[in-house]
Amino acid sequence: MNDHELASYIAEKAGLELLKLRDAAIATGINSWVLRDKGDIFAHNLIMDELGAHRPDDAVLSEEGVDDRSRTRASRVWIVDPLDGSQDYPYRGSEEWAVHIALVEDGQIVAGAVACPSMDRLYSTATPFPKQRNISNPMxxxxxxxxxxxxxxxxxxxxxxxxxxxxxxxxxxxxxxxxxxxxxxxxxxxxxxxxxxxxxxxxxxxxxxxxxxxxxxxxxxxxxxxxxxxxxxxxxxxxxxxxxxx
Incomplete structure (x- = not known):
């Protein structure tokens, strides 16, 4: 997989696994705060495992990880939010959460993907979504x-x-x-x-x-x-x- 495809693959996989985790956890009556934290760490670990397997030499900056400042000396850095909108995630039917995966080289974006699993959406630089040129009226x-x-x-x-x-x-x-x-x-x-x-x-x-x-x-x-x-x-x-x- 190239970098665009990898970003898309990891974002989609993490999002689908987070959906499964939420459904199973809610069925047990888990506290929403516990599920939020559980989702954060679960997605972080999944993403780190995938990046470690596919891009072991790249640095990573994750919201849920320890910030190793040696990343600032690295050329290639993956910047990830394993569970963006975690406060909304633990509620059945909530759509307002996402998985963010992006790669930067020398400070500039190279590839990225945003998965919105509850909305059944995946946006990626691997297959850019066609631009919607019609502006709403009213905006x-x-x-x-x-x-x-x-x-x-x-x-x-x-x-x-x-x-x-x-x-x-x-x-x-x-x-x-x-x-x-x-x-x-x-x-x-x-x-x-x-x-x-x-x-x-x-x-x-x-x-x-x-x-x-x-x-x-x-x-x-x-x-x-x-x-x-x-x-x-x-x-x-x-x-x-x-x-x-x-």
Missing amino acids: LVVTNRWNSYQAAHVAEVMGARLASCGSAGVKASLVVGGEADVYIHNSGLYEWDVCAPVAVARAAGFVACQLDGTDFIFNKEAPVARGLVISHSELINDVLNILNTK
Whole structure:
């Protein structure tokens, strides 16, 4: 498998196994907090095993792993969020969670995949999803559930609707899948939150950048991101102008 195919394979496998784990655990009456943590660690271990088997010489940055800072000296680094939206995962029928797998080389994205198992969706740089060019009327801006005032401001100025949901991967999938037009997340993000969503959005022809319009550099010593914007190219200038006008 090449890197694109491997990212897709691991994301899909981890997502399907997480579905099985959730169904079996809920049947036992497990506490939701226990199941959330169980899912995080289960998916992390599965992903680490797969990467160890297929790419043993590559470094890994995982939300659930110990951050070995020697990764900053590595050229190839897999950046993964084993269970994005873990707070939503442990509830039967919840769709707002995802698995993020991405590869960067020298700070730039090479490959990535986002699996949204409960939505039966897999977005990957292996087979980029066709870009949906039709912009909604009125437009739909999606954002996170808290600190969403900047997204609300953009929606108000552009005459758009505003919606919120969990998981950066799910919100990115709504834009890539043509159900939303812009995704704005203003704070509280790490590289594992944004790397795979940025990979699949760009592969599908959308623009993805930080809140101030600058590009991402991944595998930094402090793996934080200055927000995230994913948008139709036709809308990005207006969105960034509104976000960055004081």
